[in-house]
Amino acid sequence: MPVHMSESSQVGRGKGVGLGLAIGSAVVFGGSGVAAKPLIEAGLDPLHVVWLRVAGAALVMLPLAVRHRALLRSRPALLAGFGLLGVAGVQAFYFASISRIPVGVALLVEYLAPALVLGWVRFVQRRPVTRAAALGVVLAVGGLACVVEVWSGLSFDALGLLLALGAACCQVGYFVLSDQGSDSGEAAPDPLGVIAYGLLVGAAVLTVVARPWNMDWSVLADTADMNGTPVAAAVLLAWIVLIATVVAYVTGVLSVRRLSPQVAGVVACLEAVIATVLAWVLLGEHLSAPQIVGGAVVLAGAFIAQSSAPAKSPDEPVASGGPERELSARGNVA
Incomplete structure (x- = not known):
């Protein structure tokens, strides 16, 4: 009995840390738009801001890439996939989609990713998915529709919707690839090395x-206007690179390793809520009543989803229960 209590305590502590990392990742990811918008308004093209973000982060993580260069031989497909899907794919498809459809619609379609993750886990990996996790996804997507006020700019541009769906699929790749090798014990690829090479691949693309x-x-040598306050463009860029990219990816990948792709995916829906709130506070973009209600619904969905599955313990990663994950892992190896 004392041993059982100790294991339960470790699982609970791991889950708490994983949830904290997931929320932290959503917060810093959500803060990227608030810093990027003044730079765009100052004259930078949105794609150039994305390139500066990824290339700068890749430069910061370059020493870690050198340190974990063995990953190039042991996990080349994982590194290429993470860079193409989790870094470059999400950004490129999203920015292409918002050139044809409203931002709110593109965000809503992109954040269908948690539902797609559940489908991947259930039908591809053949792992059990709890009803609470599914309910959390439904609430999160419904609340997100209110946050982005999808009804205010609904458009049925088929190509734009397909591009946004491409961003969602790439985001699924980010969550699934972040979890790859987490059940391999000491042989698991180092997450910092995966992120470093993923950023390098993304920057190249x-x-x-x-x-x-x-x-x-x-533009980078001048100041940018943030709701009437001049801010050095270099400071905004430093925030985007160091916090909204490096810290965001590190905390995001570590949260997936401690939770599971489907749970971390639902918690990531908080990013849009946080981005909206930060835009309200820092950029003066006011929130409507449906947005506030929608934010609360997203929070509820994230809470239900993260409480539906135990966290991964240091010795035995789990997604929807220890034995089920162990059997699934053996099946994947076979």
């Missing part, structure tokens, strides 16, 4: 798409 040699670099 985005360089071709964004063509930064056409960027107006002088």
Whole structure:
């Protein structure tokens, strides 16, 4: 009995840490738009801001890439997939979609990712999915529709919707690939190394798409206006690179390792809520009553989803219960 209590305590502590990391990742990811918008309004192209974000983060993480260079031989497919899907794919598809459909619609479609993650876990990995997790996804997506006020700019541009769905699928790849190897014990790929190489791959792909040699670099030496307050553009860029990218990806991947892709995916829906609240506070973009209600519903959905499955313990990763995950892991190996 004392041993059982000790294991339960470890699982509970791991779950609490994982939830904290997931919320922290959503907070810093959500803060990227608030810092990027003044730079865009100051004259930078949105794709150039994305390139600066990813390329700067890749440069910061370069020492870790050198340190974990063995991953190039042991996990080349994982590194390429994470860079193409989790870094470059999400950004490129999202920005392409908002050029054709309203931002709110694109955000809503992109954050269908938690539902797609559940489908991946249930039908591809053949792992059990709890009803509470499914309910959490439904609440989170419904609340998100209120947060982005999808009804105010509904558009049925087929290509735009397909591009937004592409962003959602890439986000599924981010959560699923973040969990790869987490049940391999000491042989699991180091998450910091995966992130470092993913950012390098993403930066290389985005360089071709964004063509930064056409960027107006002088904007970075000036100030940008944040709701009437001049802020150095370099400070905003530093926030985007160091906090909204490096810290966001590190905490996000670590949260998936401690929770599960489906739970971390639902908690990530908080990003849109946090981005909306920060825009209200820092940019003066006021919230409507449906947005406030929608934010509360997203929070409820995230709470229900994260409480539906035990966390991964240091010795035995779990998604919807220890024995089920163990059997699933053996099946995947086979």
